[in-house]
Amino acid sequence: xxxxxxxxxxxxxxxxxxxxxxxxxxxxxxxxxxxxxxxxxxxxxxxxxxxxxxxxxxxxxxxxxxxxxxxxxxxxxxxxxxxxxxxxxxxxxxxxxxxxxxxxxxxxxxxxxxxxxxxxxxxxxxxxxxxxxxxxxxxxxxxxxxxxxxxxxxxxxxxxxxxxxxxxxxxxxxxxxxxxxxxxxxxxxxxxxxxxxxxxxxxxxxxxxxxxxxxxxxxxxxxxxxxxxxxxxxxxxxxxxxxxxxxxxxxxxxxxxxxxxxxxxxxxxxxxxxxxxxxxxxxxxxxxxxxxxxxxxxxxxxxxxxxxxxxxxxxxxxxxxxxxxxxxxxxxxxxxxxxxxxxxxxxxxxxxxxxxxxxxxxxxxxxxxxxxxxxxxxxxxxxxxxxxxxxxxxx
Numbered sequence: 001x002x003x004x005x006x007x008x009x010x011x012x013x014x015x016x017x018x019x020x021x022x023x024x025x026x027x028x029x030x031x032x033x034x035x036x037x038x039x040x041x042x043x044x045x046x047x048x049x050x051x052x053x054x055x056x057x058x059x060x061x062x063x064x065x066x067x068x069x070x071x072x073x074x075x076x077x078x079x080x081x082x083x084x085x086x087x088x089x090x091x092x093x094x095x096x097x098x099x100x101x102x103x104x105x106x107x108x109x110x111x112x113x114x115x116x117x118x119x120x121x122x123x124x125x126x127x128x129x130x131x132x133x134x135x136x137x138x139x140x141x142x143x144x145x146x147x148x149x150x151x152x153x154x155x156x157x158x159x160x161x162x163x164x165x166x167x168x169x170x171x172x173x174x175x176x177x178x179x180x181x182x183x184x185x186x187x188x189x190x191x192x193x194x195x196x197x198x199x200x201x202x203x204x205x206x207x208x209x210x211x212x213x214x215x216x217x218x219x220x221x222x223x224x225x226x227x228x229x230x231x232x233x234x235x236x237x238x239x240x241x242x243x244x245x246x247x248x249x250x251x252x253x254x255x256x257x258x259x260x261x262x263x264x265x266x267x268x269x270x271x272x273x274x275x276x277x278x279x280x281x282x283x284x285x286x287x288x289x290x291x292x293x294x295x296x297x298x299x300x301x302x303x304x305x306x307x308x309x310x311x312x313x314x315x316x317x318x319x320x321x322x323x324x325x326x327x328x329x330x331x332x333x334x335x336x337x338x339x340x341x342x343x344x345x346x347x348x349x350x351x352x353x354x355x356x357x358x359x360x361x362x363x364x365x366x367x368x369x370x371x372x373x374x375x376x377x378x379x380x381x382x383x384x385x386x387x388x389x390x391x392x393x394x395x
Contacts, residue, residue, distance in 0.1 A: 011130035015362035019346075023356035034383040036371045037356045039175060041241040041323070043293055048285050049240060049278050056277035065270040068261040069096025069249070073276045076283040077249050084208075087221055087232070089251040095260045096279075098271045100206050100235040100248030102264070105131050107202065107231055107250065108167070110259035112137040116166035121152040122364030123326060125175045125204070129364075137166070141364055146328060149317060150177040150365075154188045161196055168193070170220060171204040173211060176363045176370035177326040178301075178319025180211060183218035190223040200256075201230040206248075209239040209290050211321035212298045221251075231256055238322075239290055240282040245275040297323050300373040300380055307384035308371070311391050323374040326360065330367040337394040342369055353390035355383045 002009075019037035026033045056062075069077075074094045081087040097103040104127070112118070112135040120128050122143045129139040142160045144150045152170070161168070170189075173180040181189075193199060203220050211217055221230040231252035236242040250257070270276075301319070308316040308327045316327035333339050339348060342359040346369050350356050360368025373380055 007134055007136070010133045015126055016358050019350075019356050019358050022350065026350070026354070031354055033350070033354045033356055034375075034379050034386070035356045036373070036375065036380075036383055037358050039238075039324070039372055039374065040243045041238060041293070041374050042376060043241040043296075045241050045245070045278075046282075046285075046289055049242065049282050052281035052285075053274050053278040056274050061273050061277055063273060065273050065276060067265045067270055068257075069094065069271070070273070070276050070280075072280050073247075073249075073283075076280045077251065080283045081232075081251055085219055085222060085232075087219075087227070087251070090254070093254055093257055094249065094251050095257045095264075096247065096249045096271055096276065097260075097264060098248070098268050099246040100204070100233055100237065101127060101131075102268065103233050103235070103248040103250045103260070104128075104202070104204070105134075106260040106263045106267075107233075107256060108132055108135040108137065110263050111200070111256060112166060117162070117164045119157075119160055119165055119168040120364070121156075121169070121171075123150055123174070123176050123360065123368070124169070124364050125171060126362050128169055140165070143365060146317065149179045149319075150174065150326065151179050151181060151185065152189065154192055157189055157192050161192065161199065163196070163198070165196060165199045167200045167202055169202045169204065171206075172217075172219075173207040173319070173321025174324075175207065175322055176324050176358070176360070178322040178324045180207075180215060180217070180320035180322075183216065186218055186220050187223065190220060190226055193220075194225055197229075199229070201226060203230055203232045205232060205234045206238055207322040208234060210294055210297060210323060212294065212301065213320065215320045217321075228253060236279050236282045241293075242275075242278070242282065245272075245278055247271055247275050247279040297373070300377060301325065303377065304371060304373045304380060304384065307380075308387070311384075311388045312395065313391050314387075323372060325371050325373065326363075326368050327371065328368055329360075332391060332394055333367065339394070342367055345369060349387065349390050352393070353386040355386050355390075 023035045114136040116137045233250045235248035313332040358370045
């Protein structure tokens, strides 16, 4: 009899972490691997944020804090939602966790009963289905087509949603596609969600500040009649280059926030006190660098999209945000190339081309792969040339 629990057997390790680990092993073996698999900004954490952490250490702010966030950080989050999204929350409607992933985990562990359905538009972030499965829920995947920019349409939502739907997850801008919902598109979806009064919405806004071409960010909690059933998740990892600091947060219904705190009290307890102090400065301090960095990401996006579209057998749409593209590689799969799947494609690309990307099937949609352009332009130029040479070798 296995010591491993049945619930753990239902899930798989993170494919993005696996690719990053494999690339690291190859580098250690002397291979010149270019990693385009990790979703991590290559920019450093801004100095004012680092200084706030150093000051917290000097002041002795190194003890336990309240389980789900210090009052100072919760107030900073409260101000952020009001300032940027015109959303008002009480302090007891805000939760802080050890990264956005823990916030999501807490929310679903605290609210899902065995068999509860959760609608997940695909392509999706790799951890959504597995967290749902661990919580005892049933992921219901809704595949969204490339012709609709990989976004859920009202018609698709209407067909998939039912009285059994406990949650629906909306991620905008999206990981892995970079696609973002316009205000008009969110309002169109909300008209259907308003009819299902027992369905809650998880809005994953972690890439909120990384958008391009004058895109206007809008989050579904801004639809007033849905706010009371929406949990809005965000964090400092992507916008502020603070992935290692591990601070995520959410705002929503008091009952859910209280339940999330109960889960966290029996797992990690509070997020690191020093990271919380740094996050206060991130949210309250200057935001000037965000636009500068987004402009840099935009230049990389434009280069990568153009480069991929110039490679025979690949096609790539131009996303509105995040720092990913999701190119189509279906023309390079089949008997002629002896590549049966996108997983075969990315494995061969890593082996022969020494470029690490993640297969689209890991995100719930076959025939694609995810490229993270959160690296230097120098690396991107070398990577695009290697991908071109690799793809040409298949024909």
